[in-house]
Amino acid sequence: MQSNAQKPRPWWQTAVFYQIYPRSFADGNGDGTGDLAGMIDHLDYLQDLGVDAIWLSPHYPSPMFDCGYDVADYTAVAAEYGTLDDFKRFLEEVHQRGMYLILDLVLNHTSHQHAWFVESRASKSNPKRDWYVWRAGKNGAPPNNWLSTFGGPAWEFDPTTGEYYYHFFFKEQPDLNWRNPAVKQAMFEAIRFWLDLGVDGFRLDAISTLFEDPDLQDNQSPYTQADLYRLGQQAKIEQDQARIITAFRSMLGRQYDQPGIHELMRELRQLCDSYEDRVLVGETEEISYYGDGTNELHLVFNFPLMETRRLTPTWVINNQRERLATLPEAAWPCNTLGNHDSPRVYSRFADGQHDDQNARLALALLLSLRGTPFLYNGEETGMRDYLFPDLERFKDRLSLWAYQMERQVMGASHEQAVIRAAEYGRDKCRTPLQWADAPNAGFSPADVEPWLPVNPDFSEGINVEAQRHDPGSLWNFYRTMLHLRKKLPALMHGEFKLIGAKQNGDQQPDILAFLRQSAQPQQSCLVVMNFSDKPCGNPILDMTPLAAEFKTSQARVLFANTQHREDALNLSLFELAPFEILILELQQA
Numbered sequence: 247m248q249s250n251a252q253k254p255r256p257w258w259q260t261a262v263f264y265q266i267y268p269r270s271f272a273d274g275n276g277d278g279t280g281d282l283a284g285m286i287d288h289l290d291y292l293q294d295l296g297v298d299a300i301w302l303s304p305h306y307p308s309p310m311f312d313c314g315y316d317v318a319d320y321t322a323v324a325a326e327y328g329t330l331d332d333f334k335r336f337l338e339e340v341h342q343r344g345m346y347l348i349l350d351l352v353l354n355h356t357s358h359q360h361a362w363f364v365e366s367r368a369s370k371s372n373p374k375r376d377w378y379v380w381r382a383g384k385n386g387a388p389p390n391n392w393l394s395t396f397g398g399p400a401w402e403f404d405p406t407t408g409e410y411y412y413h414f415f416f417k418e419q420p421d422l423n424w425r426n427p428a429v430k431q432a433m434f435e436a437i438r439f440w441l442d443l444g445v446d447g448f449r450l451d452a453i454s455t456l457f458e459d460p461d462l463q464d465n466q467s468p469y470t471q472a473d474l475y476r477l478g479q480q481a482k483i484e485q486d487q488a489r490i491i492t493a494f495r496s497m498l499g500r501q502y503d504q505p506g507i508h509e510l511m512r513e514l515r516q517l518c519d520s521y522e523d524r525v526l527v528g529e530t531e532e533i534s535y536y537g538d539g540t541n542e543l544h545l546v547f548n549f550p551l552m553e554t555r556r557l558t559p560t561w562v563i564n565n566q567r568e569r570l571a572t573l574p575e576a577a578w579p580c581n582t583l584g585n586h587d588s589p590r591v592y593s594r595f596a597d598g599q600h601d602d603q604n605a606r607l608a609l610a611l612l613l614s615l616r617g618t619p620f621l622y623n624g625e626e627t628g629m630r631d632y633l634f635p636d637l638e639r640f641k642d643r644l645s646l647w648a649y650q651m652e653r654q655v656m657g658a659s660h661e662q663a664v665i666r667a668a669e670y671g672r673d674k675c676r677t678p679l680q681w682a683d684a685p686n687a688g689f690s691p692a693d694v695e696p697w698l699p700v701n702p703d704f705s706e707g708i709n710v711e712a713q714r715h716d717p718g719s720l721w722n723f724y725r726t727m728l729h730l731r732k733k734l735p736a737l738m739h740g741e742f743k744l745i746g747a748k749q750n751g752d753q754q755p756d757i758l759a760f761l762r763q764s765a766q767p768q769q770s771c772l773v774v775m776n777f778s779d780k781p782c783g784n785p786i787l788d789m790t791p792l793a794a795e796f797k798t799s800q801a802r803v804l805f806a807n808t809q810h811r812e813d814a815l816n817l818s819l820f821e822l823a824p825f826e827i828l829i830l831e832l833q834q835a
């Protein structure tokens with residue numbers, strides 16, 4: 247047992263988070279864009295669904311070149327979402343329901359319209375000049391070969407002073423110079439502003455990109471951006487994709503994870519810990535951002551889980567073995583299947599035949615792995631990626647960049663390029679939430695055009711209202727699982743132990759079984775899942791670890807997604823139905 251077992255467990259280890267993408271969640275004032283009024287109106291909905299905590303994507307004033315990730319004022323609220331008073335009310339209503347709220351904190355860059363940058367670019371002698379990364383060019387070219395992760399060079403020439411500024415993302419997102427102590431001081435003040443208001447923590451955007459190589463040495467990469475785009479589009483299998491991601495990272499190698507970052511994370515942690523019970527979640531998968539497990543970030547995401555194209559027991563086993571083994575002892579895992587930058591989980595795992603079953607397996611896995619789960623708004627109804635083929639309506643400028651690459655690098659026709667750009671961009675997973683089978687899916691009034699097109703499949707049952715009334719719906723599955731998890735300490739915070747399960751056939755191992763065990767209160771749950779469309783007799787192959795610990799092979803059925811399950815079963819003799827998900831309770835010897 248861990249030495250800190252006596253300490254009360256922090257709320258963020260047992261909570262289930264739900265990401266609200268503010269433009270698309272709920273349109274309270276009927277202007278076509280989500281807002282704080284809509285969020286307040288739907289807090290009962292979230293509570294009833296079983297959500298414990300909310301991660302709110304940026305709600306700050308912004309010219310929206312990157313949908314709010316280009317912040318123009320860190321201590322205010324975007325007018326399209328409401329006022330600071332509306333925000334305070336939202337926070338109060340969240341807390342009144344016993345829920346928590348974390349904000350998105352964009353530290354790496356500001357909007358080019360932020361007052362700091364407006365000053366910084368005004369003259370070389372401006373006191374804010376050094377708040378951003380400015381350099382002279384070399385013989386009419388940018389200072390080095392660095393690239394923007396969103397395409398094109400990372401340096402933008404600014405005619406006012408004849409120098410270049412650095413931007414890891416879009417050129418409308420100039421990078422702050424975190425080596426300047428004044429930047430840190432200003433940002434820490436903004437952080438205190440929200441912590442003083444009572445927010446429960448932050449999700450830290452693009453946290454690994456805060457520092458660049460101070461010597462500005464060139465990146466070494468055999469590839470150009472066009473090469474990598476082409477290879478990425480041609481990648482057929484997951485291994486190809488993984489190789490391309492590695493090549494992409496090395497192309498940007500001197501632009502992230504640079505010296506200074508961990509010291510800064512420790513300072514940030516100290517700031518956060520000077521308030522009670524707050525949490526920092528990093529947008530990175532790098533375990534090093536946990537520090538020693540107590541002194542940097544509280545959580546970093548298990549992004550491989552969000553990025554894999556197929557969930558199979560073998561994949562999950564490898565992922566868990568690798569991550570749990572490398573985690574510092576005091577660190578706590580964090581799992582997610584989707585967010586506003588990734589394909590929707592339903593679409594990602596859809597195979598055209600077992601889409602619904604796959605979505606259920608994915609959720610059951612997310613909620614039963616060890617770690618804090620993060621959900622993304624809309625996935626509870628199985629919202630799909632919506633690939634609207636309309637260049638004019640694209641909002642994500644990544645799609646526009648992909649359109650150009652398709653035309654110039656891939657030689658695609660206009661029609662093909664639009665479709666592929668829709669696939670490449672992120673609008674597909676950001677379309678308005680589908681609340682009902684009503685005009686605009688009940689998101690906005692009938693006579694208002696929502697900011698992004700609504701997926702017409704809302705009329706085919708993919709909406710909250712319809713699914714709420716259908717006991718067999720995905721929405722009710724989410725709700726049932728979320729409420730069940732709250733009752734099971736083993737699932738919320740137990741240890742994780744793999745159990746030898748039957749892995750059918752030559753091609754595809756099918757069964758995943760693992761134990762979750764909590765000490766206080768003591769509970770042992772066995773999770774068994776069949777990832778195939780075939781039944782499986784006696785799925786537990788290796789009873790040894792179970793037999794050693796439990797006095798009987800009888801298990802109590804806490805949850806089964808199939809009908810006709812008895813209340814108990816014999817672990818050494820039972821059959822799993824196709825796609826069956828079982829959560830069982832075992833009695834300690």
Ligand code: NOJ
Nearest residue numbers: 312315352415451452587
């Ligand atoms: C990561 C955010 O999730 C993404 O949406 C954004 O475009 C970049 N960081 C830049 O802030």
